[in-house]
Amino acid sequence: MNNPLLRGLTQSRYSRRDALRFAGYSAAGLALAACGVQGQKAAAPSPSAVADFWSTQKKNGRVVFANWPEYMPEDQAPLKQFQQATGISYEYKEVIQENAEFFGKSEPQLRAGQPLGYDIIVMTNGLQLGKMIQLGYLTALDHKQLPNFAANAGASYKNPAYDANNTYTIPYQAGVTGIAYNTKYVDEDITSIQSLFDKKYEGKVGMMADAQEVGNFGMFAVGVDPDKSTQADWEKAAAKLKEQRDQGIVRKYYAQDYIDAVAKGDVWLSQAWSGDVFQRQLAGEPVKFVVPQEGGTIWIDNMAIPKGAANPVDALMLMDFLYKPEIAAELTAYIQYVTPVNGVQQILAGKSDEDSKALAESSLIFPTEADYAKLRPYRTLTNAEEPVYNGLFQTITQG
Template identity: 45%
Template sequence: MPQYSTPFVPRPRALPPAGPSRRGLLRAAFGAAALAPLAACSVPGARVHVPTGQAEIARAVSGFWAGRKRSGKLDFVNYTQYIDVDPADQSRHPTLAAFTRESGIEVTYSELIDDSASWFGKIQPEFASGQGIGYDLMVVGGDSYLTKYIQLGYLAPLDHSRLPHFARYGGAAFKNSSFDPGNVYTVPWQSGMTGIGYDPAQVGRKITSWQDLLDPRLRGRVGMWNDAVQMGNVALLAVGVDPETSTPADWRKAAAWLRRQRDAGMVRSYSTATYQSSLQRGDLAASLVYSGDVFQANQSGSKLEFVIPDEGGLLWTDNLCIPSTAAHPVDALTYMDYAYRPEVAARISETVQFVCPVPDAQRIVARDAAAATGRRRSVLDALSTSPLVFPTTSDEAKLRHLRVLDEEEEKQWNALFEPIYQA
């Protein structure tokens, strides 16, 4: 097991970030802003045949990995503030240092990804020309851009015989997603849930359903988002439809539900950027929220509740994947498996505080909390017991994945949902 010479201390929230964090970027541009460039223009490059069926996938895996060996180097690119840090040196990441000590693989770690659209635009020309993009491992959201990477042949099929820790410790909710059935190309890096956040003192009762966001007693105090992807998917849940298997007829039904909510004057604002602060100030009584934002708000003294409604909530993931042009793919695959060790996943979660895809990491965080004192102990106690970071089995059963859209479907989807918050 890797040893960590630097004890974890929660990163002081007062420190200015080196760049926009993944949490902030999710609030600012998870859905509609990321989809618009893809839907608006054709993407250069010819689609390739995507292997299907176990035999065909096995041949693709064998063909890619045959003869490849570890090189001792790894170039890893990620979002800002999306891995563990040494509080004394923000550029140092203890789990990466431990990985190098154990494996001998030197890691060059970069935080250059801002959002799906701009990152795809930056590296797509290199992919299209057959050149390497300079990275062996990257984090990609489970959105339409990930589908595009797969369709264009830009990702390496994963050799799961070299991912025993993912097989053993990866949570069932984080495997076999609709955007990558069988985890052929990806394994989750971090995850999160979309549900309802509310202030019990303002609402005066428990919220349990998406229909509660139509309650006349909350008129003018509900927050929704200027995000066609998330809004459309939660509205599908509200009308009793699983987003993954939804049809255009279902989308129209969901759009009608959102228009009903808007026309009844329920919504104070449609904003992904300001809902957290509005909830904390009391301007909103209830809002569509990311689970991690409620956890962090409560660490700052708020007393908000997060609920996965009875009709279901959304589970989204950011994913580790290996570019098909990677110079050091075996090293990348080695790190992928390393990240699924519970003690490694725990260290990352203690800093990032997103939903952890390794349920067994919870016991490690609890152990660290028991050994800690002061502020660190209270933070880790809260983390280890929070269903916002380690969802319960009953919560996981209510989570659904986002609808995967092709380019033509995106146009229909956006035409239905964007006017609701743009009006």
């Protein structure tokens, strides 16, 4: 059976998370103790402390991997190979549906010093991951034990702004936020972000509800690099987005179900994640994806070891194992997002089946250098900036 096609026909990876997102959040708040909550802000550990920690850890022969749904081939072949190669038995759990919800559920437990029961977790760079780092909920990694990462990680995936020197995280998969459009309704080639602000698409434009996603595009539209943006830039971007909204150009701010709307023609063009679009293309739907010339967003799902994990050494070994190009190629063939591992494109191009070749040729999976030059990460926000930033853009998306 053609897995990617089947998944493309069913639903995108993100919209499936919908069903579970509502369950978590009552638990999050209720676990808060009354009478204030102690801050847990933690300073980065000294290199010697990190070395001391790792020197006391040893391989236990077990590892528990918590990941998102649809983020591992169904036969779990990469993990099986890991087990064969190392003798470490694994447990794989698809328990993460959404960053905010996962953070909300884990935060009280981690604050209380209880282990989550996972040795590896996967979180997108963004507010929640930033909080995990700031609150000291992640274990600093021992890069001496990550030779494959050192050797094979793409240059853009090393030393990211949100985690200097990959102290706590290494990328698992990445994705690009650009513009998806339905060629049945849009008869021009979209190249500019200004198309999202074009009056002629009134009521047919989808934007994302997430403050980071929508904020980035607002900044691209006013010619600001999000990475270097100031509060004044945010205000300018917000004004641009507010105008877009008030003119009735935006139909809806989507949490995650935008791709169905594009495919059905409810919106003609929308902010979109590359992997979702690629799956639709494989399913034969008239959806195109473009990184606008003004810029697109790159986001990264990262592996990390939560504080208190029982098998950190085994976790490190698995994380590093996934940086072997042939293993990473298996992941990419199934997941179809952007891989942070060098050499995957060549491996896929060398395969005999059509799907692999199509993947190797897709700029959605393997952005070109020119694409990378246009891509910007989410703005990393300080504690003081976060409410200001969120407030500005949520006022627009939650009017």
